[in-house]
Amino acid sequence: MKQNVKKVVTESYLSLAEEMGWSGETDGAFDISIPKDVKFGDFSCNIAMILASRHKTKPRGMAEKLSERIRDSDLFSSVLVAGPGFINMTVKPIHWVERLKEILDADESFGCVDTGESKKVLVEFVSANPTGPLHIGHGRGAVVGDTLARIMRKAGYDVHTEYYINDVGLQMDNLGRSTIARCFESLGKSFDEPPYKGDYIKDIARRFLETKDADLFSESDDKLVEQARDFTASCIMDDIRADLKEFRIEFDEWFSEMSLHTNGDVEKTIEILKENNHIYESDGALWLKTESAGDEKDRVVRRANGVTTYLASDIAYHKNKFDRNFDTVINVWGADHHGYVPRMKAVVKALGRDPSKLVVRLVQLVSLKKSGQSLSMSTRAGVFATLREIMDEVGVDATRYFFLMRSSDSQLEFDVDLAKKQSSENPVFYVQYAHARCCNIFVTAREREIDPAPFDKNIDLSLLQGKDELALIRKLLELPDVVESCAISLQPHPVTQYLTEVSSLFHYFYRHNRVVTDDPALTRARLFLTKAVRIVLRNGLDILGVNAPERM
RNA sequence: GCGCCCGUAGCUCAGCUGGAUAGAGCAUCGGACUUCUAAUCCGAAGGCCGCAGGUUCGAAUCCUGCCGGGCGUACCA
Structure with missing residues:
Protein backbone atom coordinates (compact mmCIF):
# COMPACT_ATOMS: atom_id res chain seq x y z
CA MET A 1 0.00 0.00 0.00
CA LYS A 2 2.81 2.32 0.90
CA GLN A 3 4.24 1.82 -2.58
CA ASN A 4 0.94 2.81 -4.14
CA VAL A 5 0.81 5.96 -2.05
CA LYS A 6 4.37 6.85 -2.88
CA LYS A 7 3.60 6.44 -6.55
CA VAL A 8 0.66 8.80 -6.38
CA VAL A 9 2.65 11.40 -4.46
CA THR A 10 5.59 11.18 -6.84
CA GLU A 11 3.37 11.55 -9.88
CA SER A 12 1.61 14.51 -8.34
CA TYR A 13 4.92 16.15 -7.60
CA LEU A 14 6.25 15.59 -11.09
CA SER A 15 3.14 17.05 -12.65
CA LEU A 16 3.35 20.08 -10.38
CA ALA A 17 7.06 20.45 -11.08
CA GLU A 18 6.43 20.45 -14.79
CA GLU A 19 3.82 23.15 -14.49
CA MET A 20 5.99 25.29 -12.24
CA GLY A 21 9.04 24.79 -14.40
CA TRP A 22 10.98 23.09 -11.60
CA SER A 23 13.77 20.87 -12.64
CA GLY A 24 14.85 17.58 -11.18
CA GLU A 25 13.34 14.45 -9.84
CA THR A 26 12.26 13.77 -6.28
CA ASP A 27 15.38 11.64 -5.81
CA GLY A 28 13.20 9.62 -3.49
CA ALA A 29 14.34 12.03 -0.81
CA PHE A 30 11.09 11.98 1.09
CA ASP A 31 9.23 9.53 3.27
CA ILE A 32 5.79 8.05 3.34
CA SER A 33 5.28 7.20 6.96
CA ILE A 34 2.52 5.67 9.01
CA PRO A 35 1.58 8.26 11.66
CA LYS A 36 1.41 7.18 15.27
CA ASP A 37 -1.84 9.00 15.73
CA VAL A 38 -4.81 7.86 13.64
CA LYS A 39 -6.13 11.38 13.38
CA PHE A 40 -3.31 12.09 10.94
CA GLY A 41 -4.68 9.52 8.55
CA ASP A 42 -3.22 6.32 7.19
CA PHE A 43 -0.14 7.83 5.64
CA SER A 44 1.81 11.01 6.05
CA CYS A 45 4.26 12.54 3.66
CA ASN A 46 6.99 15.09 4.33
CA ILE A 47 7.84 15.83 0.70
CA ALA A 48 6.88 19.49 0.86
CA MET A 49 9.14 20.16 3.82
CA ILE A 50 12.03 18.36 2.19
CA LEU A 51 11.77 19.88 -1.29
CA ALA A 52 10.31 23.35 -0.67
CA SER A 53 13.64 24.99 0.03
CA ARG A 54 15.04 23.58 -3.17
CA HIS A 55 12.46 25.54 -5.14
CA LYS A 56 12.54 28.59 -2.89
CA THR A 57 8.96 28.25 -1.79
CA LYS A 58 7.14 27.66 1.51
CA PRO A 59 6.47 24.07 2.65
CA ARG A 60 2.89 24.79 3.56
CA GLY A 61 2.01 26.34 0.21
CA MET A 62 3.72 23.61 -1.70
CA ALA A 63 1.87 21.02 0.33
CA GLU A 64 -1.44 22.69 -0.50
CA LYS A 65 -0.73 22.63 -4.21
CA LEU A 66 0.40 19.03 -4.06
CA SER A 67 -2.56 17.89 -2.06
CA GLU A 68 -4.93 19.25 -4.70
CA ARG A 69 -3.34 16.98 -7.25
CA ILE A 70 -3.15 14.01 -4.89
CA ARG A 71 -6.88 14.40 -4.31
CA ASP A 72 -7.45 13.56 -7.97
CA SER A 73 -6.47 10.00 -7.19
CA ASP A 74 -9.30 7.63 -6.42
CA LEU A 75 -7.22 6.07 -3.68
CA PHE A 76 -7.97 8.53 -0.91
CA SER A 77 -11.00 9.60 1.03
CA SER A 78 -9.16 12.60 2.42
CA VAL A 79 -5.96 14.51 1.80
CA LEU A 80 -5.12 17.22 4.30
CA VAL A 81 -2.23 19.53 4.97
CA ALA A 82 -1.23 19.78 8.60
CA GLY A 83 1.43 21.20 10.84
CA PRO A 84 4.48 22.64 9.13
CA GLY A 85 3.57 21.00 5.83
CA PHE A 86 2.73 17.35 6.31
CA ILE A 87 0.38 15.89 3.75
CA ASN A 88 -1.87 13.47 5.57
CA MET A 89 -3.72 10.96 3.49
CA THR A 90 -6.52 8.59 4.37
CA VAL A 91 -7.08 5.67 2.06
CA LYS A 92 -10.65 4.74 1.22
CA PRO A 93 -11.58 1.75 3.41
CA ILE A 94 -12.64 -0.32 0.44
CA HIS A 95 -9.11 -0.16 -0.97
CA TRP A 96 -7.73 -1.57 2.25
CA VAL A 97 -10.29 -4.28 2.48
CA GLU A 98 -9.86 -5.37 -1.11
CA ARG A 99 -6.20 -6.04 -0.49
CA LEU A 100 -7.04 -8.85 1.89
CA LYS A 101 -7.34 -10.93 -1.25
CA GLU A 102 -3.61 -10.55 -1.83
CA ILE A 103 -2.90 -12.18 1.50
CA LEU A 104 -5.15 -15.12 0.77
CA ASP A 105 -3.83 -15.48 -2.77
CA ALA A 106 -0.20 -15.34 -1.72
CA ASP A 107 -0.85 -17.54 1.32
CA GLU A 108 2.49 -19.00 2.37
CA SER A 109 4.44 -16.54 0.31
CA PHE A 110 2.70 -13.48 1.73
CA GLY A 111 5.41 -11.35 3.26
CA CYS A 112 7.96 -12.19 0.60
CA VAL A 113 9.54 -9.30 -1.25
CA ASP A 114 12.13 -9.12 -3.99
CA THR A 115 14.51 -6.53 -2.59
CA GLY A 116 17.31 -9.10 -2.63
CA GLU A 117 17.10 -9.50 -6.41
CA SER A 118 18.51 -13.01 -5.98
CA LYS A 119 21.85 -11.67 -4.83
CA LYS A 120 24.11 -14.30 -3.31
CA VAL A 121 24.65 -13.90 0.40
CA LEU A 122 26.69 -15.98 2.80
CA VAL A 123 25.70 -15.98 6.46
CA GLU A 124 28.26 -17.51 8.77
CA PHE A 125 27.19 -17.90 12.38
CA VAL A 126 27.67 -19.77 15.65
CA SER A 127 31.09 -21.12 14.65
CA ALA A 128 31.76 -21.90 18.30
CA ASN A 129 34.97 -23.77 19.07
CA PRO A 130 34.36 -27.46 19.66
CA THR A 131 35.85 -27.20 23.12
CA GLY A 132 32.62 -27.38 25.08
CA PRO A 133 28.85 -27.27 24.89
CA LEU A 134 27.05 -24.25 23.44
CA HIS A 135 26.05 -21.72 26.06
CA ILE A 136 23.19 -19.26 25.89
CA GLY A 137 25.42 -16.60 24.32
CA HIS A 138 26.06 -18.95 21.41
CA GLY A 139 22.33 -19.64 21.40
CA ARG A 140 21.49 -16.01 20.84
CA GLY A 141 23.99 -15.73 18.00
CA ALA A 142 22.62 -18.94 16.56
CA VAL A 143 19.03 -17.74 16.46
CA VAL A 144 19.93 -14.31 15.20
CA GLY A 145 22.00 -15.78 12.37
CA ASP A 146 19.40 -18.38 11.52
CA THR A 147 16.53 -15.90 11.55
CA LEU A 148 18.51 -13.41 9.52
CA ALA A 149 18.98 -16.11 6.93
CA ARG A 150 15.25 -16.89 6.98
CA ILE A 151 14.37 -13.20 6.61
CA MET A 152 16.78 -12.70 3.73
CA ARG A 153 15.36 -15.70 1.91
CA LYS A 154 11.90 -14.15 2.24
CA ALA A 155 13.36 -10.90 0.98
CA GLY A 156 14.56 -12.54 -2.21
CA TYR A 157 18.23 -13.18 -1.47
CA ASP A 158 20.00 -16.37 -2.42
CA VAL A 159 21.21 -17.35 1.03
CA HIS A 160 23.88 -19.85 1.99
CA THR A 161 24.53 -20.63 5.67
CA GLU A 162 27.71 -21.91 7.17
CA TYR A 163 29.29 -22.98 10.46
CA TYR A 164 33.08 -22.60 10.64
CA ILE A 165 34.62 -25.29 12.82
CA ASN A 166 37.78 -24.17 14.58
CA ASP A 167 39.24 -27.65 14.79
CA VAL A 168 42.90 -26.62 14.76
CA GLY A 169 45.28 -24.87 17.12
CA LEU A 170 46.60 -24.59 20.62
CA GLN A 171 43.17 -24.64 22.22
CA MET A 172 42.36 -27.88 20.48
CA ASP A 173 45.55 -29.44 21.81
CA ASN A 174 44.59 -28.23 25.25
CA LEU A 175 41.29 -29.94 24.76
CA GLY A 176 43.03 -33.22 23.95
CA ARG A 177 45.23 -32.87 27.00
CA SER A 178 42.16 -32.29 29.14
CA THR A 179 40.69 -35.59 28.05
CA ILE A 180 43.97 -37.39 28.67
CA ALA A 181 44.19 -35.89 32.13
CA ARG A 182 40.70 -37.20 32.94
CA CYS A 183 41.66 -40.61 31.60
CA PHE A 184 44.65 -40.76 33.93
CA GLU A 185 42.47 -39.57 36.73
CA SER A 186 39.90 -42.30 36.26
CA LEU A 187 42.70 -44.88 36.05
CA GLY A 188 43.96 -43.66 39.39
CA LYS A 189 47.20 -42.32 37.96
CA SER A 190 48.74 -38.94 38.55
CA TYR A 200 31.61 -33.06 30.08
CA ILE A 201 35.30 -33.88 29.55
CA LYS A 202 35.10 -36.67 32.13
CA ASP A 203 32.31 -38.30 30.21
CA ILE A 204 34.20 -38.05 26.96
CA ALA A 205 37.35 -39.41 28.61
CA ARG A 206 35.40 -42.46 29.73
CA ARG A 207 34.25 -43.11 26.18
CA PHE A 208 37.75 -42.47 24.87
CA LEU A 209 39.13 -45.09 27.21
CA GLU A 210 36.53 -47.60 26.04
CA THR A 211 37.76 -47.30 22.48
CA LYS A 212 41.38 -47.79 23.41
CA ASP A 213 43.52 -50.50 24.93
CA ALA A 214 45.26 -49.55 28.10
CA ASP A 215 48.60 -49.80 26.33
CA LEU A 216 47.62 -46.80 24.27
CA PHE A 217 49.24 -44.74 26.91
CA SER A 218 52.60 -46.10 25.97
CA GLU A 219 52.29 -44.20 22.73
CA SER A 220 54.18 -40.98 22.20
CA ASP A 221 52.71 -37.92 23.80
CA ASP A 222 52.16 -36.09 20.53
CA LYS A 223 50.26 -38.92 18.97
CA LEU A 224 48.15 -39.44 22.04
CA VAL A 225 47.26 -35.76 22.25
CA GLU A 226 46.29 -35.80 18.60
CA GLN A 227 44.05 -38.79 19.02
CA ALA A 228 42.44 -37.47 22.17
CA ARG A 229 41.97 -34.09 20.54
CA ASP A 230 40.22 -35.46 17.48
CA PHE A 231 38.09 -37.83 19.51
CA THR A 232 37.02 -35.12 21.94
CA ALA A 233 36.35 -32.54 19.25
CA SER A 234 34.26 -34.97 17.32
CA CYS A 235 32.20 -35.88 20.40
CA ILE A 236 31.59 -32.23 21.18
CA MET A 237 30.74 -31.37 17.59
CA ASP A 238 28.19 -34.19 17.60
CA ASP A 239 26.56 -32.63 20.65
CA ILE A 240 26.65 -29.17 19.12
CA ARG A 241 25.04 -30.43 15.93
CA ALA A 242 22.36 -32.20 17.94
CA ASP A 243 21.66 -29.13 20.07
CA LEU A 244 21.40 -26.89 17.02
CA LYS A 245 19.17 -29.32 15.18
CA GLU A 246 16.78 -29.43 18.10
CA THR A 262 45.29 -30.09 4.58
CA ASN A 263 44.48 -28.75 1.14
CA GLY A 264 47.26 -26.16 1.34
CA ASP A 265 45.01 -23.10 1.15
CA VAL A 266 46.57 -21.47 4.20
CA GLU A 267 50.11 -21.68 2.84
CA LYS A 268 48.98 -20.69 -0.63
CA THR A 269 47.20 -17.62 0.67
CA ILE A 270 50.22 -16.56 2.68
CA GLU A 271 52.37 -16.88 -0.44
CA ILE A 272 50.00 -14.73 -2.47
CA LEU A 273 49.96 -12.00 0.18
CA LYS A 274 53.73 -12.17 0.40
CA GLU A 275 54.03 -11.67 -3.33
CA ASN A 276 51.67 -8.72 -3.17
CA ASN A 277 53.78 -7.20 -0.44
CA HIS A 278 51.12 -7.42 2.26
CA ILE A 279 53.22 -9.73 4.41
CA TYR A 280 56.68 -9.07 5.81
CA GLU A 281 59.09 -10.84 8.14
CA SER A 282 60.17 -9.52 11.52
CA ASP A 283 61.59 -11.25 14.62
CA GLY A 284 61.42 -14.48 12.67
CA ALA A 285 57.65 -14.25 12.33
CA LEU A 286 55.48 -13.33 9.36
CA TRP A 287 53.27 -10.25 9.79
CA LEU A 288 50.28 -9.06 7.84
CA LYS A 289 50.09 -5.31 7.28
CA THR A 290 46.73 -4.51 8.76
CA GLU A 291 47.54 -1.28 10.58
CA SER A 292 47.66 0.76 7.38
CA ALA A 293 44.12 -0.46 6.66
CA GLY A 294 42.64 0.65 9.97
CA ASP A 295 43.74 -1.98 12.48
CA GLU A 296 45.52 -1.03 15.69
CA LYS A 297 48.70 -2.84 14.72
CA ASP A 298 50.06 -5.39 12.29
CA ARG A 299 49.30 -9.01 13.10
CA VAL A 300 51.31 -12.20 13.11
CA VAL A 301 50.19 -14.89 10.70
CA ARG A 302 53.05 -17.33 11.21
CA ARG A 303 55.08 -17.59 14.38
CA ALA A 304 58.86 -17.98 14.44
CA ASN A 305 58.37 -21.68 15.19
CA GLY A 306 56.61 -22.08 11.87
CA VAL A 307 53.12 -22.59 13.28
CA THR A 308 50.46 -20.41 11.68
CA THR A 309 48.06 -18.39 13.81
CA TYR A 310 44.29 -18.43 13.85
CA LEU A 311 44.35 -15.33 11.69
CA ALA A 312 46.18 -17.20 8.93
CA SER A 313 43.33 -19.71 8.71
CA ASP A 314 40.79 -16.94 8.78
CA ILE A 315 42.47 -15.18 5.90
CA ALA A 316 42.35 -18.36 3.86
CA TYR A 317 38.75 -18.91 4.91
CA HIS A 318 37.70 -15.45 3.82
CA LYS A 319 39.59 -15.77 0.57
CA ASN A 320 37.63 -18.94 0.04
CA LYS A 321 34.37 -17.12 0.83
CA PHE A 322 35.09 -14.30 -1.59
CA ASP A 323 36.26 -16.70 -4.27
CA ARG A 324 32.80 -18.20 -4.15
CA ASN A 325 31.49 -14.88 -5.44
CA PHE A 326 29.02 -13.86 -2.83
CA ASP A 327 27.63 -10.36 -3.18
CA THR A 328 27.65 -10.01 0.57
CA VAL A 329 29.50 -11.97 3.22
CA ILE A 330 27.82 -11.69 6.60
CA ASN A 331 29.52 -12.82 9.80
CA VAL A 332 27.49 -13.02 12.99
CA TRP A 333 29.88 -12.69 15.92
CA GLY A 334 29.65 -12.40 19.66
CA ALA A 335 30.31 -8.81 20.72
CA ASP A 336 33.40 -9.95 22.61
CA HIS A 337 35.04 -10.36 19.19
CA HIS A 338 34.37 -6.82 18.06
CA GLY A 339 38.04 -5.92 18.19
CA TYR A 340 38.55 -8.41 15.39
CA VAL A 341 36.42 -6.46 12.92
CA PRO A 342 39.01 -3.90 11.70
CA ARG A 343 41.51 -6.70 11.35
CA MET A 344 39.16 -8.72 9.17
CA LYS A 345 38.29 -5.71 7.06
CA ALA A 346 42.00 -5.16 6.52
CA VAL A 347 42.35 -8.79 5.49
CA VAL A 348 39.62 -8.45 2.90
CA LYS A 349 41.30 -5.35 1.53
CA ALA A 350 44.66 -7.10 1.34
CA LEU A 351 42.97 -9.88 -0.59
CA GLY A 352 42.01 -7.27 -3.15
CA ARG A 353 38.33 -7.45 -2.31
CA ASP A 354 35.84 -4.77 -1.33
CA PRO A 355 35.75 -4.55 2.49
CA SER A 356 32.21 -3.16 2.40
CA LYS A 357 31.04 -6.55 1.14
CA LEU A 358 32.03 -8.04 4.46
CA VAL A 359 29.37 -7.21 7.01
CA VAL A 360 29.93 -8.17 10.62
CA ARG A 361 26.81 -8.33 12.74
CA LEU A 362 27.76 -8.22 16.42
CA VAL A 363 25.46 -9.82 18.96
CA GLN A 364 25.71 -8.60 22.53
CA LEU A 365 25.96 -10.80 25.59
CA VAL A 366 23.15 -12.59 27.39
CA SER A 367 22.42 -12.74 31.10
CA LEU A 368 19.83 -14.82 32.87
CA LYS A 369 17.16 -13.67 35.27
CA LYS A 370 15.70 -16.39 37.41
CA SER A 371 13.58 -16.20 40.55
CA GLY A 372 14.30 -12.50 40.72
CA GLN A 373 18.04 -13.02 40.58
CA SER A 374 20.26 -11.82 37.79
CA LEU A 375 23.07 -14.10 36.70
CA SER A 376 25.69 -12.88 34.26
CA MET A 377 27.50 -15.46 32.28
CA SER A 378 31.12 -15.84 33.16
CA THR A 379 33.24 -18.63 31.80
CA ARG A 380 35.99 -17.81 34.25
CA ALA A 381 33.76 -18.10 37.29
CA GLY A 382 32.27 -21.23 35.79
CA VAL A 383 28.82 -19.65 35.79
CA PHE A 384 27.23 -20.32 32.48
CA ALA A 385 23.99 -21.85 31.38
CA THR A 386 24.12 -24.12 28.39
CA LEU A 387 21.76 -23.76 25.48
CA ARG A 388 20.56 -27.30 26.15
CA GLU A 389 19.59 -26.47 29.73
CA ILE A 390 17.56 -23.46 28.71
CA MET A 391 15.90 -25.30 25.80
CA ASP A 392 14.93 -28.14 28.12
CA GLU A 393 13.61 -25.79 30.76
CA VAL A 394 11.60 -23.28 28.73
CA GLY A 395 11.17 -24.98 25.37
CA VAL A 396 12.48 -24.18 21.91
CA ASP A 397 9.70 -21.76 20.92
CA ALA A 398 10.07 -19.46 23.91
CA THR A 399 13.87 -19.65 23.83
CA ARG A 400 14.04 -18.61 20.21
CA TYR A 401 11.44 -15.90 20.62
CA PHE A 402 13.11 -14.39 23.67
CA PHE A 403 16.49 -14.33 21.98
CA LEU A 404 14.88 -12.44 19.11
CA MET A 405 12.94 -9.84 21.09
CA ARG A 406 15.79 -7.37 21.53
CA SER A 407 18.10 -5.54 19.22
CA SER A 408 21.37 -7.44 18.75
CA ASP A 409 23.15 -4.26 19.82
CA SER A 410 21.66 -4.44 23.28
CA GLN A 411 22.62 -6.83 25.99
CA LEU A 412 19.81 -9.24 26.67
CA GLU A 413 18.39 -10.21 30.00
CA PHE A 414 16.63 -13.52 29.57
CA ASP A 415 13.71 -13.72 32.00
CA VAL A 416 13.43 -17.47 32.55
CA ASP A 417 10.34 -17.29 34.73
CA LEU A 418 8.46 -15.17 32.21
CA ALA A 419 9.53 -17.39 29.31
CA LYS A 420 8.11 -20.42 31.10
CA LYS A 421 4.71 -18.89 31.77
CA GLN A 422 1.86 -20.38 29.76
CA SER A 423 -0.19 -17.22 29.76
CA SER A 424 -0.63 -13.97 27.95
CA GLU A 425 2.02 -12.32 30.06
CA ASN A 426 4.46 -14.29 27.98
CA PRO A 427 4.79 -12.60 24.58
CA VAL A 428 5.39 -15.80 22.66
CA PHE A 429 2.27 -17.45 24.08
CA TYR A 430 0.31 -14.31 23.42
CA VAL A 431 1.13 -14.55 19.72
CA GLN A 432 0.73 -18.31 19.50
CA TYR A 433 -2.60 -18.09 21.26
CA ALA A 434 -3.83 -15.57 18.72
CA HIS A 435 -2.98 -18.05 16.00
CA ALA A 436 -4.70 -20.91 17.81
CA ARG A 437 -7.76 -18.72 18.22
CA CYS A 438 -7.95 -18.12 14.51
CA CYS A 439 -7.81 -21.83 13.92
CA ASN A 440 -10.47 -22.51 16.49
CA ILE A 441 -12.86 -20.11 14.84
CA PHE A 442 -12.73 -22.30 11.77
CA VAL A 443 -13.43 -25.34 13.90
CA THR A 444 -16.55 -23.60 15.17
CA ALA A 445 -17.56 -22.60 11.68
CA ARG A 446 -17.26 -26.18 10.50
CA GLU A 447 -19.26 -27.43 13.46
CA ARG A 448 -22.04 -25.07 12.53
CA GLU A 449 -21.86 -26.33 8.97
CA ILE A 450 -20.98 -23.02 7.51
CA ASP A 451 -19.92 -23.11 3.89
CA PRO A 452 -16.65 -25.02 4.04
CA ALA A 453 -15.21 -23.12 1.11
CA PRO A 454 -16.12 -19.56 1.90
CA PHE A 455 -13.31 -17.90 0.02
CA ASP A 456 -14.87 -17.45 -3.34
CA LYS A 457 -15.31 -14.32 -5.32
CA ASN A 458 -18.77 -13.64 -3.94
CA ILE A 459 -17.66 -12.51 -0.54
CA ASP A 460 -18.79 -9.02 0.24
CA LEU A 461 -15.63 -7.53 1.69
CA SER A 462 -17.24 -4.14 2.04
CA LEU A 463 -18.76 -5.51 5.26
CA LEU A 464 -15.34 -5.29 6.87
CA GLN A 465 -15.17 -1.53 7.21
CA GLY A 466 -15.52 -1.30 10.96
CA LYS A 467 -12.84 0.50 12.92
CA ASP A 468 -11.46 -2.66 14.56
CA GLU A 469 -11.38 -4.48 11.28
CA LEU A 470 -9.64 -1.71 9.37
CA ALA A 471 -6.98 -1.31 12.02
CA LEU A 472 -6.29 -5.00 11.84
CA ILE A 473 -6.22 -5.06 8.06
CA ARG A 474 -3.81 -2.15 7.87
CA LYS A 475 -1.48 -3.95 10.22
CA LEU A 476 -1.68 -7.24 8.35
CA LEU A 477 -0.59 -5.57 5.16
CA GLU A 478 2.59 -4.29 6.80
CA LEU A 479 4.27 -7.68 6.88
CA PRO A 480 6.15 -7.26 3.58
CA ASP A 481 7.45 -3.87 4.74
CA VAL A 482 8.67 -5.42 7.98
CA VAL A 483 10.47 -8.18 6.12
CA GLU A 484 12.11 -5.74 3.79
CA SER A 485 13.27 -3.41 6.51
CA CYS A 486 14.65 -6.27 8.62
CA ALA A 487 16.53 -7.65 5.65
CA ILE A 488 18.13 -4.28 5.03
CA SER A 489 18.98 -3.49 8.65
CA LEU A 490 20.01 -7.10 9.36
CA GLN A 491 18.02 -7.00 12.57
CA PRO A 492 15.35 -9.63 13.20
CA HIS A 493 13.83 -8.20 16.37
CA PRO A 494 11.19 -5.93 14.76
CA VAL A 495 9.37 -9.06 13.62
CA THR A 496 8.58 -10.03 17.22
CA GLN A 497 7.26 -6.56 17.88
CA TYR A 498 5.13 -6.68 14.76
CA LEU A 499 3.63 -10.03 15.70
CA THR A 500 2.71 -8.71 19.13
CA GLU A 501 0.91 -5.81 17.47
CA VAL A 502 -1.00 -8.03 15.07
CA SER A 503 -1.99 -10.34 17.92
CA SER A 504 -3.09 -7.48 20.08
CA LEU A 505 -5.30 -6.03 17.34
CA PHE A 506 -6.74 -9.44 16.63
CA HIS A 507 -7.51 -10.24 20.28
CA TYR A 508 -9.22 -6.88 20.54
CA PHE A 509 -11.22 -7.48 17.40
CA TYR A 510 -12.19 -10.94 18.61
CA ARG A 511 -13.35 -9.70 21.98
CA HIS A 512 -15.56 -7.03 20.48
CA ASN A 513 -16.86 -8.70 17.35
CA ARG A 514 -18.25 -12.12 16.67
CA VAL A 515 -16.98 -13.85 13.59
CA VAL A 516 -19.47 -16.70 13.40
CA THR A 517 -22.99 -15.26 13.53
CA ASP A 518 -26.41 -15.85 12.03
CA ASP A 519 -25.59 -13.41 9.28
CA PRO A 520 -24.08 -15.55 6.51
CA ALA A 521 -22.59 -12.69 4.50
CA LEU A 522 -20.94 -11.08 7.50
CA THR A 523 -19.73 -14.41 8.77
CA ARG A 524 -18.09 -15.20 5.48
CA ALA A 525 -16.41 -11.81 5.29
CA ARG A 526 -15.08 -12.11 8.82
CA LEU A 527 -13.90 -15.64 8.23
CA PHE A 528 -12.02 -14.24 5.28
CA LEU A 529 -10.34 -11.72 7.57
CA THR A 530 -9.61 -14.38 10.17
CA LYS A 531 -7.95 -16.49 7.54
CA ALA A 532 -5.74 -13.54 6.61
CA VAL A 533 -4.76 -13.03 10.25
CA ARG A 534 -3.88 -16.67 10.52
CA ILE A 535 -1.67 -16.50 7.45
CA VAL A 536 0.18 -13.44 8.70
CA LEU A 537 0.77 -14.90 12.16
CA ARG A 538 1.83 -18.24 10.79
CA ASN A 539 4.21 -16.69 8.23
CA GLY A 540 5.63 -14.33 10.81
CA LEU A 541 6.26 -17.09 13.32
CA ASP A 542 7.77 -19.17 10.56
CA ILE A 543 10.30 -16.42 9.92
CA LEU A 544 11.33 -16.71 13.56
CA GLY A 545 11.42 -20.49 13.50
CA VAL A 546 8.66 -20.62 16.11
CA ASN A 547 5.73 -23.03 15.89
CA ALA A 548 2.22 -21.83 15.12
CA PRO A 549 0.00 -24.26 17.04
CA GLU A 550 -3.55 -24.87 15.88
CA ARG A 551 -4.74 -25.75 19.36
CA MET A 552 -3.48 -24.74 22.75
C1' G B 1 44.71 5.20 27.55
C1' C B 2 42.31 3.64 22.95
C1' G B 3 38.14 1.04 20.37
C1' C B 4 32.96 -0.99 20.04
C1' C B 5 27.98 -1.35 22.38
C1' C B 6 24.51 0.53 25.87
C1' G B 7 22.22 4.77 29.07
C1' U B 8 14.34 6.15 27.44
C1' A B 9 8.32 4.44 32.83
C1' G B 10 9.77 0.92 39.28
C1' C B 11 12.14 -3.55 36.01
C1' U B 12 13.42 -5.49 30.89
C1' C B 13 13.58 -2.97 26.43
C1' A B 14 11.41 -0.75 21.40
C1' G B 15 11.59 3.85 18.82
C1' C B 16 17.65 6.34 16.52
C1' U B 17 18.53 6.83 7.54
C1' G B 18 15.59 13.88 12.10
C1' G B 19 8.90 14.88 12.10
C1' A B 20 3.22 16.26 15.00
C1' U B 21 0.90 14.56 22.16
C1' A B 22 7.83 9.42 23.34
C1' G B 23 5.78 3.39 23.08
C1' A B 24 5.49 -2.23 24.40
C1' G B 25 5.96 -6.27 27.91
C1' C B 26 6.50 -7.19 33.13
C1' A B 27 5.24 -5.25 37.98
C1' U B 28 1.12 -2.04 40.57
C1' C B 29 -4.12 -0.51 41.03
C1' G B 30 -9.42 -0.84 39.29
C1' G B 31 -13.03 -3.15 36.03
C1' A B 32 -15.36 -7.14 32.21
C1' C B 33 -16.90 -14.27 31.50
C1' U B 34 -25.27 -17.18 29.91
C1' U B 35 -21.08 -15.77 23.84
C1' C B 36 -16.21 -18.49 18.29
C1' U B 37 -10.76 -20.48 24.06
C1' A B 38 -11.23 -14.95 30.23
C1' A B 39 -4.40 -18.58 27.97
C1' U B 40 -8.51 -12.79 26.46
C1' C B 41 -10.19 -7.72 26.86
C1' C B 42 -11.01 -2.52 28.92
C1' G B 43 -9.19 1.37 32.10
C1' A B 44 -5.71 3.97 35.62
C1' A B 45 -1.01 5.34 37.16
C1' G B 46 3.83 5.83 35.85
C1' G B 47 9.04 10.06 31.90
C1' C B 48 14.15 16.91 32.74
C1' C B 49 14.63 10.19 26.62
C1' G B 50 22.30 10.25 31.49
C1' C B 51 24.35 15.73 31.54
C1' A B 52 25.93 20.15 28.70
C1' G B 53 26.50 22.58 24.25
C1' G B 54 25.83 22.69 18.74
C1' U B 55 23.34 21.85 13.73
C1' U B 56 17.54 23.63 11.84
C1' C B 57 11.38 25.05 10.44
C1' G B 58 11.74 20.73 13.88
C1' A B 59 16.38 16.52 17.98
C1' A B 60 15.15 10.60 22.13
C1' U B 61 17.10 10.36 16.95
C1' C B 62 22.59 13.88 13.77
C1' C B 63 27.62 16.40 15.63
C1' U B 64 31.09 17.66 19.84
C1' G B 65 32.50 17.25 24.97
C1' C B 66 31.65 15.14 29.60
C1' C B 67 29.44 11.29 33.23
C1' G B 68 27.94 6.18 34.14
C1' G B 69 27.73 0.68 32.86
C1' G B 70 29.30 -3.65 29.72
C1' C B 71 32.85 -5.77 26.43
C1' G B 72 37.47 -5.77 24.07
C1' U B 73 42.47 -4.26 23.48
C1' A B 74 47.56 -11.73 22.11
C1' C B 75 52.69 -14.67 18.11
C1' C B 76 44.30 -17.75 22.22
C1' A B 77 40.55 -19.14 19.06
Missing part, protein backbone atom coordinates in the same frame (compact mmCIF):
# COMPACT_ATOMS: atom_id res chain seq x y z
CA PHE A 191 47.60 -36.32 36.06
CA ASP A 192 48.20 -32.73 35.02
CA GLU A 193 45.62 -30.07 35.75
CA PRO A 194 43.29 -30.14 32.68
CA PRO A 195 43.01 -26.81 30.82
CA TYR A 196 39.29 -27.47 30.26
CA LYS A 197 37.72 -28.35 33.57
CA GLY A 198 34.10 -29.01 32.69
CA ASP A 199 32.48 -32.28 33.69
CA PHE A 247 16.97 -25.65 18.13
CA ARG A 248 15.73 -25.82 14.50
CA ILE A 249 18.97 -24.60 13.04
CA GLU A 250 20.44 -26.32 10.02
CA PHE A 251 23.46 -25.28 8.01
CA ASP A 252 24.09 -25.62 4.31
CA GLU A 253 27.70 -26.28 5.14
CA TRP A 254 29.96 -27.16 8.07
CA PHE A 255 33.30 -25.70 7.09
CA SER A 256 36.37 -27.21 8.74
CA GLU A 257 39.37 -25.02 9.48
CA MET A 258 41.50 -28.16 9.29
CA SER A 259 40.53 -28.59 5.65
CA LEU A 260 42.19 -25.29 4.81
CA HIS A 261 45.46 -26.66 6.14
